[in-house]
Amino acid sequence: xxxxxxxxxxxxxxxxxxxxITCRASSSVSYMHWFQQKSGTSPKPWIYDTSKLASxxxxxxxxxxxxxxxxLTISSMEAEDAATYYCxxxxxxxxxxxxxxxxxxx
Amino acid sequence: EVQLVESGGGLVxxxxxxxLSCAASGFTFSNYYMAWVRQAPKKGLEWVATISxxxxxxxxxxxxxxxxxxSRDNAxxxxxxxxxxxxxxxTATYYCARPNFDYWGQGVMVTVxx
Numbered sequence: 001x002x003x004x005x006x007x008x009x010x011x012x013x014x015x016x017x018x019x020x021i022t023c024r025a026s027s028s029v030s031y032m033h034w035f036q037q038k039s040g041t042s043p044k045p046w047i048y049d050t051s052k053l054a055s056x057x058x059x060x061x062x063x064x065x066x067x068x069x070x071x072l073t074i075s076s077m078e079a080e081d082a083a084t085y086y087c088x089x090x091x092x093x094x095x096x097x098x099x100x101x102x103x104x105x106x
Numbered sequence: 107e108v109q110l111v112e113s114g115g116g117l118v119x120x121x122x123x124x125x126l127s128c129a130a131s132g133f134t135f136s137n138y139y140m141a142w143v144r145q146a147p148k149k150g151l152e153w154v155a156t157i158s159x160x161x162x163x164x165x166x167x168x169x170x171x172x173x174x175x176x177s178r179d180n181a182x183x184x185x186x187x188x189x190x191x192x193x194x195x196x197t198a199t200y201y202c203a204r205p206n207f208d209y210w211g212q213g214v215m216v217t218v219x220x
Contacts (some may be wrong), residue, residue, distance in 0.1 A: 042201060042210040062125065085149055088207065094167040095153040
């Protein structure tokens with residue numbers, strides 16, 4: 001099983017601040033996928049195939065990485081970006097999610 | 107418009123069974139693998155099952171293998187999750203999703219408690 005370790009677990013950022021969330025895999029994966037979830041709602045696809053933004057995602061978001069190390073970056077934090085973000089690997093079964101990063105606005 | 111609508115959740119006693127359904131519309135259901143994902147209260151996401159287009163291949167994590175069965179009816183554009191021998195740790199919101207997780211249902215709550 002590929003374990004995904006996200007960091008940080010929680011963080012708070014000020015408007016305009018750059019934010020980076022990392023996801024490390026216990027074994028190499030081909031791609032990483034990211035989801036945004038706000039309280040009481042279903043997860044939304046956010047970044048797929050490591051660096052492609054899902055429909056409607058602002059271009060202040062970006063994704064990068066390879067092998068066992070991946071990241072999601074927000075170039076300039078906005079209030080609407082406050083949410084929990086999860087990474088997912090679909091390279092091998094069992095599919096696994098990271099434990100999530102709760103991002104809050106200062 | 108793609109829609110996935112789950113149903114069948116509720117309160118069930120430990121050791122009992124429950125069957126979830128997911129009605130799909132807005133896409134050619136029979137062309138897609140489908141999946142179930144769950145989320146325990148205030149916890150993270152956990153993949154539960156995936157099924158191939160024909161239903162001939164199914165995949166599960168160890169946490170539910172042997173207790174849960176995913177199935178589908180392509181004629182009805184419906185996905186199912188039969189959950190047997192339920193445990194308190196199965197308490198969660200269950201989502202159905204397309205295999206790329208580009209579309210998710212609204213989720214259905216399952217509570218396992220005596």
